[in-house]
Amino acid sequence: SQELEQSPQSLIVQEGKNLTINCTSSKTLYGLYWYKQKYGEGLIFLMMLQKGGEEKSHEKITAKLDEKKQQSSLHITASQPSHAGIYLCGADAGGTSYGKLTFGQGTILTVHP
Amino acid sequence: KAGVTQTPRYLIKTRGQQVTLSCSPISGHRSVSWYQQTPGQGLQFLFEYFSETQRNKGNFPGRFSGRQFSNSRSEMNVSTLELGDSALYLCASKGMGTNTEAFFGQGTRLTVV
Numbered sequence: 001s002q003e004l005e006q007s008p009q010s011l012i013v014q015e016g017k018n019l020t021i022n023c024t025s026s027k028t029l030y031g032l033y034w035y036k037q038k039y040g041e042g043l044i045f046l047m048m049l050q051k052g053g054e055e056k057s058h059e060k061i062t063a064k065l066d067e068k069k070q071q072s073s074l075h076i077t078a079s080q081p082s083h084a085g086i087y088l089c090g091a092d093a094g095g096t097s098y099g100k101l102t103f104g105q106g107t108i109l110t111v112h113p
Numbered sequence: 114k115a116g117v118t119q120t121p122r123y124l125i126k127t128r129g130q131q132v133t134l135s136c137s138p139i140s141g142h143r144s145v146s147w148y149q150q151t152p153g154q155g156l157q158f159l160f161e162y163f164s165e166t167q168r169n170k171g172n173f174p175g176r177f178s179g180r181q182f183s184n185s186r187s188e189m190n191v192s193t194l195e196l197g198d199s200a201l202y203l204c205a206s207k208g209m210g211t212n213t214e215a216f217f218g219q220g221t222r223l224t225v226v
Contacts, residue, residue, distance in 0.1 A: 033215060042119075042203060043217035088156070090215075098168040099146035099161025099207065101215060106155065 002027045002093050006104035013079050014112050021074045021107045023089035029069045030094030033101060037086045046074075076109075084111045115140065117206050117218035125224045131192040134221045138185050138206030145187040146215070147179060150201040159202075162187050194225045 003026040013019050023032070031050050035043040047056045049065035049072060056063050060077045076083055086108050090101035118137040126132050138145050146169075147159040158171040162181035179189040185206075191198055201222050205215045 035217070040201065040220075040222065042117075042219040043205075045214060045216050048214050090156075096169070098163065099144050099205070099215075100158045100169050100171070101146075101156075101205075102158070103156040 002091055002102045004089055004091055004102055004104035006087075006089060006107050008107060009105065010108040010110070012110045012112065015080060017079055019076050019079055019109070021087050021089075021109075023072045023074070023104055025070045025091055027070070027093070029065065029072070029091050031092035032065055032069075032072045033090040033092070034063050034072070034074050035088045035090065037088060037106070039086065043088065079109075079111045081111045081113050084109055117204060117216050119202075119204055119218035119221050121221060122219065123222045123224075125226060126194050127226055128194055128196060130194050131190060132194060132223060133188050133190045134202055134204075134223075136187045136189075136204035136206075136218060138187070138204075139208075139216060142206035142208050142216075143185050144207040145181060145185065146205045146207070147187070147189050148203045148205065149173070150203060150220075151199075156203070159189065191223075196225050199223060199225045 005024045007022045033048050034046040037043050047063045052067040052069045054065045062075045065072045086106045088106045090103045120135045144163045146161040150156045161169040165181045176192045181187045201220045203220045205217045207215045
């Protein structure tokens with residue numbers, strides 16, 4: 001079965017600093033999703049990547065999928081307290097894994113003003 | 114466009130009881146997946162429904178069941194509740210196609226006492 005490992009597990013940064021969260025898969029990624037979650041709440045969709053080398057940006061968040069489609073990174077530029085939360089990567093295994101996303105354990109981001 | 118709606122947001126049940134959770138997907142989405150999130154296990158896939166048919170199922174006991182109606186709304190049921198069933202239950206809806214965006218609801222927080 002597919003496994004996703006996120007690093008780091010937690011991150012504390014000062015407001016205005018840049019940061020990167022990584023997500024590494026044990027198998028080829030057919031679809032890689034990034035979500036943000038506030039504790040106890042639902043997952044907020046950030047981005048989905050499918051193609052090797054693909055890069056997407058939304059506001060100050062950029063996500064990339066490497067050429068081999070086994071690793072993705074999420075980069076936040078000039079972090080703000082509103083960026084704080086849990087970031088989760090989820091993978092679609094493709095084939096007959098209908099609707100099933102496998103998630104990493106999450107990265108807890110704290111941004112100090 | 115309305116998002117994914119889960120009801121109720123919070124539930125407290127007693128061991129041995131049963132519970133039904135509801136999920137209304139985004140209009141036009143026919144795939145609904147259910148996940149259980151706990152601090153120890155993270156996000157785990159329960160099952161997925163598409164056009165009233167269960168297409169995929171995770172590794173959960175038979176006490177966990179679900180169904181989907183013709184309007185794509187889905188319910189999940191947990192019978193004979195155990196303390197370990199306390200969790201945040203999330204549903205996700207997806208549009209047509211294998212690699213489409215998956216949007217999550219706010220979740221239902223179930224506490225079993």
